[in-house]
Every structure is written in structure tokens, then in C-alpha cells.
Amino acid sequence: MSELRFEDVTVRYGTGRRAMKAVDGVSLTVPTGQVVGLVGESGSGKSTLARAAVGLAPIAAGRVLLDGRDVRHRPARGSGRAVQMVFQDPYACLDPRMSVGDSVAEAIPRTGTAARRAEVTRLFGLVGLDAAHISSRPSELSGGQCQRVALARALAARPQIVVADEITSALDVSVQGTVLNLVRDLQQQTRLGMLFISHNLAVVRYVSDIIAVMYLGRIVECGPAHEVLTDPQHPYTRELLAAAPHRDGYAANSAHEESGAVLDTEPPDPHHLPAGCRFHPRCPVGPLALPARTDCLSLDPAVGAVGRRHATACHFAAPLPTPSHQAT
Template identity: 70%
Template sequence: MSELRFEHVSLQYGSLRAVDDVSLTVPSGQVVGLVGESGSGKSSLAATAVGLVPPTSGQVLVDGADIQRMRPRERGLQMVFQDPYSSLDPRMSIGESIAEAMPRGTGKRAEVARLLELVNLDPSRAGSLPARLSGGQRQRVALARALAGRPKVIIADEITSALDVSVQGAVLNLVRDLQRQLGLSMLFISHNLAVVRYVSDRIAVMKDGKLVEEGTAEQVLESPQHSYTRELLAAAPSRHTSLWEDAS
């Protein structure tokens, strides 16, 4: 478990300011849900965390250490993307993809089997290619691959948005169970507040590159302070929650 912290992070693409002076903390062992509409800057903020793009200004810290001064494997950050098919090499078996992310010296065959079981997939599927799996199964593989790197923090970027509602439920239940079982620190990004409130200890709201509200899930959901948060709440279909709770 580790703390991820953004300190006054800004990200500029030419004349576009995608992230504007954002300070946000993902406490050790907690899930922070980051919510906002498309173009709000949430995925751009995530990109600075995993080193895909350096911030124009500000710092991203893991346990107080600036990630820009660390090698990628030293950062302890793993990202799970929206489209699991594009994040997996179609020519590699899922077992090979998971093993590729493991540290050197790991007993890879046994560890692949353990990780597949952890995400509720039969280890006998290790030899399967991604094309032979459903979208939900591929997203489980992407989660297993992220865990293979033994991360301190996981960033999940819109990982259920491409899935059917019933499949979303199974994946969200898995994410919640894994987080509790492993004590993971996680930044969970979504445009859907119904998804975010299901898994999050804290919720942060972004709009036009700025952080407009942040607090415990209870505070943000029951007493939203910003009009944009109230708009997101009004648009969030609460019926999804019961569907997810029944999913397996």
C-alpha cells in the first residue's frame, strides 16, 4: 500500500490546458473515484501519474518521491485501460502477456495461474489468445497483468465503459473484492458517477481541467457543494447499483 499524490499538476497541449493546477491525494489502501465528463482532463491527469506524459508544472509523488526521478519499474504504478483488447498483444497468449509484466526471478507459470484464479479465470485459459475471450474476460486479464507487476498503486481508466451493464457489475465486484483483499491504493476513473460511488472511499470531480470538488464518498454524494457534481448525481441511474450487487 502506498500514497499517490498530485501536487499542483498542470498539463498543457499547445494552447489547450488539459489539467489546471490539480492537487489530489489517493491515500494508502483507499480507492479515490475521479469522475467527470469526456474532455474534463481526468485521463490526462492519469497519464501524468504513469509517466506517459510529464506534467507541464507540478509533481506526481508516490510515498513522497517524485516519479520523474524514478525508473518506470521503481514507480510501483500500473494502469488498466478502457479497451482491454488494445492493451493486450493479440499474438501473445494471455499467460504470456501476464508473465511479461512480472519482475525477474518470479516463478512465472505458478504465478500466472495464481493471478488468473485471483481474477476468477480458469488457469487452463493461460494458453488462450485474447481474441478467444469475451470483453469482460479480457478486462480480467488486464487486471491480472497489472497485478503481475506488484504495483503500489493501480490506476483504472474507464475500465467498464466499453462493457455491457451486466458484465460491468461482475468487473466492478471483482475490483472491489481485489482492493479489499489486497489493500490496494487505486485511482478509479469514470465518467459515470453511479460506477464511481460503487467502489470509492473518496470521490473527486473534474470539470474543464480543474478539480471542482473532493471529499469522502458520503460527503460528495449526500451534500454536493458544486453545481456540476449535482448535475452528475442527477444523471446517475441508481438502479445500476442493485444490478451490480447481484452480479457475479
């Protein structure tokens, strides 16, 4: 069992005036045996953070640590990789010229041929695929079946952490629920840590123990899933929650529902981020709706976030509750 930790991670693309921080000083922990759901709209930096965890995006500053060891230190040849990623498009990550069984076998750490075949069969059973599919090509399987193969391939490397990046968004709605159930069951069986990424809060809340909300390269709120869903502190989190189906009873806290509909505006240009709070040009309870809230225009709410509930990057989030001292 292992813990994945992002420490002030920054990923920068471009140089000079066109440089852009896709991820800006992100700190986030995926605890042992838990699922952290990372949610945010397209362009928020979620996938870039995921790619940084597996070495596919250059880290300009900060570190990604697995049990205190930098994940960029390559493992010994044939020993598997401790952090594995499952991508959005299952067809794009499987070689169309190989059988899906061979693709899974390729990821298994070095072992004998008979043991490798037995492991492939076991993994196919683990993800709910019939052994008859082992000799199939990706083009002969449905999207849901290919995503199961991709999960089997990730597990074949015997990882300690799995990063799942939008793994249901390319699937039909009728298949998404089946894959989500599989993910939840696999995580409970294996007790692997998982970073589960989606733009859909309704999907993230179904599988997550912890929810982190990302906006324009930064984590703006993070806490236990139930607490974030029932008492969201950041206006952006509340808007995401209000847009999600409420079939399980979770909804934005009515105490926070103030006037304003600024969110309909386009996100800022990531090359020219606004001063102060990055969300203030769209915030329904920010200075455009409530002019007295001038702090949002110039002061960075990330400063002091640790003193607010869910470490929220909002000047007006509730403070951490004061610990009660029992009389002795």
C-alpha cells in the same frame, strides 16, 4: 502501502495561441489502501491526469509523488513499477500475437521460470479466470475476460497504486457489474491504493472511499464519498448525481435544487476558457439564472476553496463547519 499525491499538476498540449491546459493545477491525494473515484464528463481531463501518473503524459508543472518520491524516477530494471494503469480497451493493451498468460508473465518482476508460471496461475485465480485460459489469445476471450487479464497484468508488476481508467465503459452492461465487483474485492484483498476513473457517477460511487469531481481540467469538489453523494456542494456535482440512477438512495440535495436548466448548453472551448468560474456559462444556479451572482463572472472560485466544504470551487458552497470546543 503507499500514498499517491498530485501536487499542482499541469499538463499542457500545443503551443502559442492553440495551447491548451488539459489538466490545470490539480492537487489530489490517493491515500494508502483507499479508492479515489475521479468523475467528470468527457474532455474534463480525467484520463490525461491518469496518464500523467504513469508517465504517459508530459507534466508541464507540478509533481506526482509516491510516498514523497517523484514517480518519473524510473525503477531499477526488473523491479516492477509502483504505479500501474488499466486502460479502457482491454484488447488494445494486450499483444494479439501473444497468449494472455505470456502477457501477464511479461509484467512479473524478474524471477525463475517455474516461479513465474506459478505466479501467472495465481494471478488468474485472483481475478476469477480459469487456468485453462492462460494459453488463449486475446481474440479468443470476451471483453470481460480480457479486462480481467489486464487487471492480472497490472497486479503482476507488484504495484503500490493502480490507476483504472474507464475500465467498464467498453464492456456490455451485463458484464460491468461483474468487473466492478471484482475490482472492489481485489482492492479489499490487496489493500492497494486505487485511482478509479469514470464519467459515470453511479459506477464511481460503488467502489470509492473518496470522490473527486473534475471539470475542464480542474478538481471542483472532493471529499468522502458518502458526504459528497448526500450533500454535494458544487452545481456540477449535483447535475452529475441527478443524471445517475438512484437505486441506492443517493440523490441531489433538494435544498440546492434551484431554478435553471443552463446545463444543456455545450461546454466552453478549452482553448478559450471563460473568466471567473469555468462552469458559470452552464450553471443552473449561476449568473445566467440568477443575475445577482456576479462574482461567478470574474472571480476564480478555486481561490478560497480550502475554506469550503469538500474544498469546493464554487463561491456559494457551504463553508467548513466551525469546530466545536468542549468545555473543560
